[in-house]
Amino acid sequence: MRLRRPWRTALRPLAGSCLHKYQNTVILISVPRIARGETIDDRVASLVAPFGGRPGVLLKALSAIQRHFGRVPARAYEPLAKALGLPPAQVYSVASAYHALNPACRARYRLHVCKGPACRMAGADNLIAALPNLLGVPEGQASGDRRFAWKACSCLGLCDSAPALMLNHAPHQVRNPAELKHLLGNPRLATGKPRKLGGHVGSLGEPRLVARALDAHLSSRSRLRHWAQFRQTAEQTSPAELLDAVDASGLRGRGGAGFPTGRKLRALAAQTATPKYVVANADEAEPGTFKDRVLLEEDSMCVVAGLALAMRATDATQGFIYLRHAYLRYAAGLEAAIAQAKEQGWLRGAEIEVVTGLGNYICGEETALLESIEGHRPEPRERPPFPHEYGLFGKPTVVLNVETLANLVSIAAHGPAWFREKGTADNRGTKLFSVAGDVMMPGVCEAPLGTTLGEIVDQFAGGPTEETLCILLGGVAGTVVPPSTWDQPLDHPGLIGNGAVTVVSIRHDPTELARWTAEFFLDEMCGACAPGREGVLELARIMGTNHSALQGPVDGARVQELATMMRLAARCALCPSAANVPLGLLQLFPQAFDGRAAPSG
């Protein structure tokens, strides 16, 4: 196809760019040196060359372009489409759906400010309000010298370091506008090697999953030795025995739904079509949730090993780790772990590939995640068919949470009986809890299932900072409970969700929480099906958004009607869950929504 407007301008070498500093940590593909007179067409072609012809090439190509340019330049679409053999319209359609590909942000330093509930409770809105003055540009635009661009984003998975932001790929905790000003004073320094941020990791009782994370003295050599030994143990277990062990352990999926993992794996193992895929869902994006981050950061090998075990148990030949965009900094660690696993013989010819997302919450939904890997718009699929019958590229697939995979490793290492020692009759094992919000010491806590909310908040997190208004369980898509549930055990089918515990103190207004929730879904819904889209739009209209705070009383019956409509008719469970928190708040604090109380914030 003839390009309508071929771009003949040569690119300037990206000398001094922050990207060079990250060559070892986040840039997964090598870009050839820039030749004099190189055009954007050449550059795009060289960026996507490594993926040529493979399925799902579009997402990888877009990720590579995003990492290189920080966005997809408008002039890159046609060369990209040409290089991939796809219609340019399709490339645009997919790219425009991803938050991380915002075309406006052409700047050397790209600042993303988190507006998850924990960060907003800690004052993220003050940072957002200060930024236009500090940088002299409104949200989503680059400064005149193309040094800075900033954007508020739904969540960065740093709720234990709230309020958090990311400067390019480096996370920071910035408590107030003064600190922000200081940070922006030396952005080159601030984009240096990512440091580990606040939040502590611990356990109530015996540490299992977090043991290696806690053992700071463990050398990499001894870790290697440990994994090599474990592989030999695992080798002696047959796939059938592995499935039996998982069944016997009573392990439930740790992503939130709590579906028995053994049944999921068996369903895949029973499929005759090939190839089969196992996908690790490392797209943890629920605001308030950051437990997988600890595993990815401290123990990436357990994710790879767990995936290898699941693949072996189900006879799958290809694994994918779908890594959240905000966790891009862990990609290199995962790649290293995969290389290590290959070296140690974990994979026996099978392949594991790290695929990085592009910043959309919806990709945590398993079918949207599969669509995303395939290079389509990240939108959930119609079910049935279910992924174990018709999954990735139409082949049998299971999608497992990172923490679930880590538990598979434990079960294979120590046996189901050991695993069942912890937890309750129907909820075996330990669980990672992400504790954040108005508590003394936010962080990730491993505790047996069935531990009460009070134990986790008081014993692990040092208790609430102030009197508690309510607790968000499972993030903004979860439930909201009053402090009176302090003694409630956290388990399935109860309140546990994905283990996110966000404590909200009485400093905050319930209407504020409802508004944040609605805003979040407004940004993060996929917009494909009418019930979800229109329902969320209407919910946001009722609850108010940044631009229009709550006006007049909220009609609880109307919100209930929307919730029912969304639950019954929407394609997936994402948009219907937008009504959970507002409905819970309406029930707990009806007086706050009667239109008389002045909206705060």
Next chain:
Amino acid sequence: MAESILIDGREALPTPGDTILSAAQSVGVAIPTLCHLETIKPLGTCRVCVVEVEGQQKLAPACCTAAAPGMRVNTQSNPVLATRRTLVELLLGHGCGGRCATCPQFTLGCELATLAQSLGLREPLGEQRPSSDPAEWGDALIMRDPRKCILCYRCVAVCEQRMGRGGWVRAGSGLTTHIGTLLERPLMQVDCEHCGNCIPACPTGALVERWRYENPTAQARVRSVCTYCGTGCGLLVETTDGRVVGVSGDPTNPVSRGELCVKGRFAFDFVHHPDRLTQPLIRERLPDGTRGPLRTASWAEALDLVASRLMAIRDQHGPDALGFISSSRCSNEENYLMQKLARAGFGTHNVDNCARICHAPSVAGLRRAFGSGAATNSLEEIVGAEVILLWGANPAEAHPIVAMKIRAAVARGATLIVADPRATPLTPLASVWLRVRPGANVALANSVAQAILHEGLEDRNFIARRTQGFELFQQVVQDYPPESTGHITRVPPELVRKAARIYAASRRSMILYGLGVTEHSTGSQGVMALANLTLLTGNVGRPHTGICPLRGQSNVQGACDMGALPNVYPGYQSVEDSEVNARFAQAWGCTPLPAREGLKSGEMMRLALDGRERALYVMGEDPAVTEPDVSHVNRCLEALEFLVVQELFMTKTAELADVILPGASHVEKDGTFTNAERRVQRFTRAIAPVGNAWPDWKILTEVMRRVGIKQPDYESPAQIWDELADLTPSLLGIRYGRLEGEGICWPCPSLDHPGTAFMYADRFTLKEGKAQFNDVPYIPSQELPDEDYPLLLTTGRRLEHYNNATMTRRSAVLMAKCPEERLEICAEDARTAGVQDGDWVGVSSRRGSVQVRAQVSERCPPGVVFLSFHFPDVLTNLLTNPGLDSLAATPEYKVCAVRVEGRARP
């Protein structure tokens, strides 16, 4: 019964592939939907069709939930109705807000408004949908109002699945979810054909034609048929105050079902164009015999002159000194009158139509193979075919609605084989692309036949029972193994074998072909070679099989059916049969004509030079542009003593005429067209003829009266139809009264006969009812590239234009989309010729030369260049070779030798 499902208590028996929605439709339960369309894959976006399935917690979208046996479905339960109501209320409230009074879509049946009314919603809540787009935008053809968009994605799906294009795309996510275009560019700058099929697909007024936006209330809508190709798509012509304000697709038309292409939907500007001829014009001859200026005349004067001069020439030089060229863009009735005028009025068979320069080889070839010179099957059957062999045709540009059917078939799993030297928009869909060298069709088709025979894939039973001539045919094709024809066809033998296997393996293999087969000196042989393939594999005489020529003009089938050919009377009754001659003489009240063929159009013109042809009556044709080697044709036309041209515009031919009679376009008169699948369709008068123009049938009737033919004074085309149908056995059962609905495919021998979608179910119409294998050896084209003229020029069409483009060039938008001709040349040949993309080049053949800009593209293979013949400033037919087909005398437009040289801009 376990196999059945219960829907609102009614029992339905779903077949595999049925959804709850289709099962419900089959038992008469209506489920509303805003995103479902029969022609696209289920989208499941609007969810208005949700229903309750017993045992499921969520409601199921009926459009994309398989109807599983044993299901019990409730479409009217309280949760269903409440959900639907809330949803529609939100769609309305967040969208247009129910301001139907100002919406042009409302009177046309806005699906959203209709549904809201049926749910009893009156005052929807809310604000308008936030949108990053400007409130309204669009281009010269398509207006778009994003506020009214409910994001059903029908437009995107139609664009992608039906048209194979990427005009509309789903873009953004979250609050910014919208329907956009590539990088939000205007439609003119993206991959959009402007077919406008997204407009009828839109359930609201978010997409409307610009003309409708400007004239929201058309006064009348009249059913008509498109004239831009032979597909026969249905139009609704909308008029206000006697002017055509717009055109939309006729959803009841069986061929197009409301879909149209850019020409059919938007190229109607020509009707009221100031260039229209609106007065009869007479050119006085100067004393030295040369042509003087034109002057306006009254109808009576012009008609008197035509009749008296033609009669005088007949009396002086005999009837065969007259020639009549009829028009395949005029109605059946007018074509009938034209040939009757020639035969009954002047006693000559010298009547022809422009099928001569396109599909006459189809008529000749298919008649020899099967007995009837027409498509064996209907176009709708394409969708159900398993294998489609598309040979020498570019339907995506020339017959876009046929291309949509091919795309639909491929989407349903059909295999497409394309034989074409030039890449077309459909070649990427093809499983096998036989990139045959232009002119080598016969060799390639024989090779395919040889491969079928070699592997024993032929249908012995069919051959024995229903065909004759197989032995001789078999002997001839033995000489064409794919390996030894490779140097002629330039197709790798393994591809030929692959295509042969695919075609022969299926019992539903259909051949579609176009002018790439017929416009050769061996065009008829090419058609027969393809017909042989159908006979060899038994793929004829059943649905979804057969062979269909994709005919170029709205009534090229009808013009031939009507006997506007020098060798046959209406209904292909041979003029060499004295009994037929006598019967027509009796019916028309004239003396029997000689039982020998008249002159073909090319011959008429050639004989004008040596004075054997003295006068020509040309209706709706432009031989001075469309015949090959036009400089020669112009000399012929100038040599004529008397030239009458009946036309809409001042064409090159009309510029030479002695009398110009202003005719009427299809929207200004009544009549019937017969499309490529033999379907006779009515078109109705929407406006009075422009200016002082007359319907062509009326002009002809008046000439006939003056010539003294004994016939009633026709008051309407219906009367003419009755006369011609009585004389044509295959049309006997077709009457105007029966044509109000979907039209009828001939043969239709009696008033209670439903018409014939596919022919030859039991017998062929040759002797003994058997089809004939024709042994057709390969003969090279008459002019092949050599040292002086090293490149092969092949010609064809472009999407935006039609024929000599008198109509499409008068559409501002089409001219904006395709403003000029470009010579398509591959990079290798461009390098050799020293030209770059966009350079002016001179293209010359032994007959003439043209100046044109080059377009370096991958569409043509090395050694082949391509030009269309739409633009008068690039008169491609100055170059083409008048080498004629031996049977049908069709010129070899598809092959001539040319030389390309870089030139400065003229």
